[in-house]
Amino acid sequence: MPTLVDKIWDHHRAATTPGGADLIAIDRIFLHERTGAAALKSMAAAGRRVRDPARVFVGMDHIVDTRPGRSDQTLMPGGQGFISETRAAAKAAGLTIFDVSDPDQGIVHVISPELGIVLPGCTLVAPDSHTCTQGAFGALAWGIGSSEAEHAMVTGTLRLTRPKTMRIRLDGRLAAGVTAKDLALALLARFGAGGGAGHAVEYTGAAVAAMDMEARQTLCNMATEFSAFTGIIAPDEAAYAALAGRRYAPAAFDAPWWQSLHSDADAHFDAELALDAGQVAPMVSWGTSPEHSIAIDAALPAGPARAHDYIGLAAGTPIAGTPIDVAFIGSCTNSRLSDLRRAAALLKGRRIAPGIKKALVVPGSSAVKREAEAEGLHAVFQAAGFEWRESGCSLCFYAGGEGFPPGSRTISSTNRNFEGRQGPGIRTHIASPETVVASALAGVIADPRQIA
Numbered sequence: 305m306p307t308l309v310d311k312i313w314d315h316h317r318a319a320t321t322p323g324g325a326d327l328i329a330i331d332r333i334f335l336h337e338r339t340g341a342a343a344l345k346s347m348a349a350a351g352r353r354v355r356d357p358a359r360v361f362v363g364m365d366h367i368v369d370t371r372p373g374r375s376d377q378t379l380m381p382g383g384q385g386f387i388s389e390t391r392a393a394a395k396a397a398g399l400t401i402f403d404v405s406d407p408d409q410g411i412v413h414v415i416s417p418e419l420g421i422v423l424p425g426c427t428l429v430a431p432d433s434h435t436c437t438q439g440a441f442g443a444l445a446w447g448i449g450s451s452e453a454e455h456a457m458v459t460g461t462l463r464l465t466r467p468k469t470m471r472i473r474l475d476g477r478l479a480a481g482v483t484a485k486d487l488a489l490a491l492l493a494r495f496g497a498g499g500g501a502g503h504a505v506e507y508t509g510a511a512v513a514a515m516d517m518e519a520r521q522t523l524c525n526m527a528t529e530f531s532a533f534t535g536i537i538a539p540d541e542a543a544y545a546a547l548a549g550r551r552y553a554p555a556a557f558d559a560p561w562w563q564s565l566h567s568d569a570d571a572h573f574d575a576e577l578a579l580d581a582g583q584v585a586p587m588v589s590w591g592t593s594p595e596h597s598i599a600i601d602a603a604l605p606a607g608p609a610r611a612h613d614y615i616g617l618a619a620g621t622p623i624a625g626t627p628i629d630v631a632f633i634g635s636c637t638n639s640r641l642s643d644l645r646r647a648a649a650l651l652k653g654r655r656i657a658p659g660i661k662k663a664l665v666v667p668g669s670s671a672v673k674r675e676a677e678a679e680g681l682h683a684v685f686q687a688a689g690f691e692w693r694e695s696g697c698s699l700c701f702y703a704g705g706e707g708f709p710p711g712s713r714t715i716s717s718t719n720r721n722f723e724g725r726q727g728p729g730i731r732t733h734i735a736s737p738e739t740v741v742a743s744a745l746a747g748v749i750a751d752p753r754q755i756a
């Protein structure tokens with residue numbers, strides 16, 4: 305009867321309060337330097353301590369510089385303070401830190417599975433909305449606020465109301481040149497950015513089963529853009545294999561528990577949606593919400609006037625052919641090794657268009673960077689005209705401080721295209737790494753299927 309989410313919830317429920325909220329045991333907490341210091345400082349100021357420091361991990365990703373040869377200096381005014389304060393507070397609390405120059409440094413949602421911190425059936429929280437990425441491993445992983453992070457660290461629990469459940473069936477097969485990113489954008493376009501509000505979303509279906517673990521992370525990553533409590537995929541052999549032997553993963557799998565991690569055949573979901581993956585084309589956002597996304601060969605619909613004004617494109621304009629200034633491959637959505645491999649395969653032997661003012665690849669973790677370099681991918685990117693960076697959130701988020709003149713237009717493998725997301729006045733078009741590459745080569749938004 306129960307859904308996957310119900311099983312994990314019930315397994316972690318320590319108590320139900322008279323008001324109906326549950327007290328949920330939290331297995332793992334991740335902090336980063338943008339929001340972590342606030343939680344740690346507030347906790348220390350109240351004279352409280354982390355209940356179990358072995359369960360709390362700290363990454364440096366949001367504000368860190370990604371230019372080669374980086375130090376604690378950042379382009380963001382005052383950014384260095386976030387790094388040094390987080391480091392000092394985390395050290396004082398006895399937490400595990402993946403510091404700026406550490407070989408394990410990276411975007412927290414990328415390094416968590418690399419290190420075996422996320423596990424099937426665990427509860428994992430972080431003061432970061434893309435914590436849902438880690439649901440790809442069958443964990444209940446969700447974003448919280450800084451004060452909840454403090455509560456979770458001190459008590460090992462969080463008090464919350466059980467989310468409603470939603471199943472999204474993604475049957476069919478993705479066509480060549482179409483990726484999990486396109487599927488996530490297609491869901492947003494079809495059902496809206498509020499489509500998952502109040503629900504924990506389980507992705508199922510043949511298209512999901514066929515995805516590798518990195519594609520599953522891309523899909524779950526954008527559950528927060530769908531306003532969902534989180535996204536999750538039932539773990540299978542691919543999930544177990546991806547975590548086997550990782551530093552913080554158990555030596556032996558918790559076989560009966562892990563194998564029970566699926567929704568029962570007769571499970572009841574509060575809502576059900578479906579999309580035929582075979583019908584999805586490469587997608588690109590046109591406006592200022594991820595739901596403003598269309599197939600690459602479509603024209604802009606009539607949307608909110610403010611979105612058209614900001615992006616500088618009128619209804620009826622074909623999105624393909626729009627000139628771009630900047631191309632960015634990175635972020636917790638699309639910066640893992642398979643993303644870089646696919647991008648490099650399309651770029652190999654080619655040069656980006658002369659009109660592109662900046663093109664950069666920012667690996668999701670230092671480990672991804674090393675692995676990519678071992679395969680020579682960095683050389684492919686550099687020969688094509690891309691900068692090859694140190695790992696971090698970088699251009700996904702202006703907190704990195706790196707910017708362009710207002711009005712610049714970027715094609716970006718990230719997850720958000722809000723006004724100012726990549727800097728004041730920057731116009732962001734989100735797409736798959738393949739579409740970023742095709743567009744960088746053409747100098748205009750372009751269909752990756754045409755260069756494959």
Ligand SMILES: CC(C)[C@H](C(=O)O)[C@@H](O)C(=O)O
Pocket residue numbers: 338339366431432433434447701
């Ligand atoms: C800074 C952080 C809290 C924020 C988030 O919660 O997601 C950031 O990672 C983002 O992607 O906007």
Ligand code: SF4
Pocket residue numbers: 365366411432434634635636637696697700701719
């Ligand atoms: S890469 Fe972007 S979306 Fe992901 S955690 Fe960093 S800022 Fe947030």
